[in-house]
C-alpha cells in the first residue's frame with residue numbers, strides 16, 4: 001500500500017480523495033489549515049497555510065507515492081508544491097477544470113480544444129478572488145505541473161462536481177426542490193446538454209489513477225445527457241408525490257431576471273446557448289481510462305441527504321427562493 005499526500009482533504013473533493021485512498025488501504029497525509037473541517041478518520045493532518053511562502057517546508061523532500069493537489073486559483077501554491085515535493089513524488093494529480101477552454105460554446109469538445117491564455121501574472125500568494133481569472137490560472141497551473149513532473153502527471157479537468165459535501169448549491173438545488181414537491185419551475189429547454197460527475201466517482205478514479213500510474217490530461221466528467229433526462233432522473237429518485245414540473249421558457253426566465261447556472265435568483269444547470277459546451281464534453285477518453293460514473297439518481301439521493309444536513313431553509317448561493325418561484329408562477 002502506498003503513502004499519499006492530499007493537499008487539502010478537509011472538504012468536498014479532496015476529502016473524498018483522502019477517504020477513497022484510506023478505503024483502499026493507503027496511508028494518507030493531508031496538508032491544509034483545517035479551517036474547512038476535520039480530515040477523514042484515519043488520515044493525518046499536517047497544518048499548513050499555503051498563503052505563507054514556506055508553508056510546505058515541513059513536508060519538503062518527503063517521499064510520497066502519490067500527491068494530489070486541488071489548488072483552485074493560485075499559481076504560487078502550485079509552484080510551491082512542485083518545488084517542495086515534485087522531485088520525490090511517485091505520481092502527481094492536479095485537479096483542473098473544464099473552465100480552461102477558450103470557448104465554452106461548442107458541444108463535444110475534448111482535451112485538444114483551444115485553451116484560454118495562461119495567466120501567470122502575479123496575483124499575490126492567496127487564491128485570486130477574480131472568478132474571471134479562474135480558467136486562465138488553471139491553464140498556467142497545468143503548465144507548471146507538466147513542466148515539473150510531466151512524466152508522472154495526471155491532469156483532471158473536472159466538470160461539474162456534485163454530491164455530498166457540495167456547497168455550490170448547483171446540482172443540490174434540484175433534489176431539494178423536487179423533494180419539496182408542489183409546482184416547481186424548470187427551464188423549458190429539455191434538450192440542453194447536461195453533464196455532471198459524482199464527487200465519489202471522481203475521487204475513486206483519482207486514487208486508482210495514482211495506483212496505476214495513469215498519466216495525461218483528461219476531461220473528468222460523466223457521460224453526456226440532456227437537462228430534461230437529468231431532471232427526470234432526479235424527480236424519479238427523490239421527487240415528492242405531488243411534484244409538478246412547470247416548464248418556463250428561457251425568454252420568460254430572462255425577462256424575469258432569472259440567471260442561468262448559478263448565483264442568487266438562478267436556475268442551476270440551465271445554460272445560455274453561448275455556454276452549452278460546458279456540459280457537453282467528450283469524456284470517452286476518461287471512461288476508457290477508468291472513470292466509472294454511478295447513476296444520477298444515486299447522486300440525487302446523496303445530495304438530498306446533504307441538503308437535509310445543511311438545513312433546507314438556509315440561504316442558498318444558487319437557485320430560486322420559494323418567493324421567487326411563486327412570483328414566476330403567478
Ligand SMILES: NC(=O)c1ccc[n+]([C@@H]2O[C@H](COP(=O)([O-])OP(=O)(O)OC[C@H]3O[C@@H](n4cnc5c(N)ncnc54)[C@H](OP(=O)(O)O)[C@@H]3O)[C@@H](O)[C@H]2O)c1
Nearest residue numbers: 008009010012013014032033034035036049050070097161
Ligand atoms: N466544484 C466543482 O464543480 C468543480 C468543477 C471543476 C473543477 N473543480 C476543482 O476541483 C477542486 C475542488 O477541490 P475541493 O473539493 O477539495 O475544494 P476546495 O474548496 O478547492 O478546497 C480544497 C482544500 O484547500 C484547502 N485550503 C484552502 N485554503 C488553504 C490555505 N490557505 N492553505 C492550505 N490549504 C487551504 C482547504 O482546507 P482548509 O480550509 O481546511 O485549509 C480544502 O481542504 C478544485 O481544484 C476546483 O478548482 C471544482
